[in-house]
Amino acid sequence: MARTPSTMLELGTEAPSFSLPDTEGRTVSIHDYRESPGLLVAFLCNHCPFVKHIRDEFSAFAREYQARGLTVVAINSNDAERYPADSPEKMAVEAREAGYVFPYLYDETQEVARSYRAACTPDFFLFDGDRKLVYRGQFDGSRPGNEVPVTGQDLRAAADAVLEGREVPGEQQPSLGCNIKWKPGNAPEWAGG
Numbered sequence: 001m002a003r004t005p006s007t008m009l010e011l012g013t014e015a016p017s018f019s020l021p022d023t024e025g026r027t028v029s030i031h032d033y034r035e036s037p038g039l040l041v042a043f044l045c046n047h048c049p050f051v052k053h054i055r056d057e058f059s060a061f062a063r064e065y066q067a068r069g070l071t072v073v074a075i076n077s078n079d080a081e082r083y084p085a086d087s088p089e090k091m092a093v094e095a096r097e098a099g100y101v102f103p104y105l106y107d108e109t110q111e112v113a114r115s116y117r118a119a120c121t122p123d124f125f126l127f128d129g130d131r132k133l134v135y136r137g138q139f140d141g142s143r144p145g146n147e148v149p150v151t152g153q154d155l156r157a158a159a160d161a162v163l164e165g166r167e168v169p170g171e172q173q174p175s176l177g178c179n180i181k182w183k184p185g186n187a188p189e190w191a192g193g
Helices: 049-067 088-098 111-116 153-163
Strands: 019-021 027-029 038-043 071-076 104-106 123-128 133-137 176-179
Touching (some): 019 104, 038 153, 049 071, 049 176, 123 153
Parallel strands (some): 038 071
């Protein structure tokens, strides 16, 4: 299993815009969430063992933190032609089975992944109320096979800080997962393309 780290986009970066279809065919835009005190954009997919490893705990995290006011959006940017397990139809099944209570969006052109410099699944980007990047990195230190419990402690600490109006510590660990499945010729230079 490939192990690709986050690119660690520069803190303070303004949230790149997106307008993408969800699993029901509705268009969801970053502008739908202007009033939210925080925005978490998570790059996920259906088949990645790293995503499967945290799926249940991330779903619980989303339910808990959305109830506290955090906006959570997930985006799948994988090439569904070469990886049919990540097709929009399979995304709808995944969202139901995983109990996702947030929009799960499909980035068919991969432009959104490029604008966020998303490199792996899962890859997390947390923005404050001004839509400035305050956290990018791992859910927690758990990985498939390392026997560390999945708690979401790193992302939870950052989200707590955002929701409580505190500064998020700059010492952050990159996420690690499967690489984004770029379409042939579409991988950005920083992704080895």
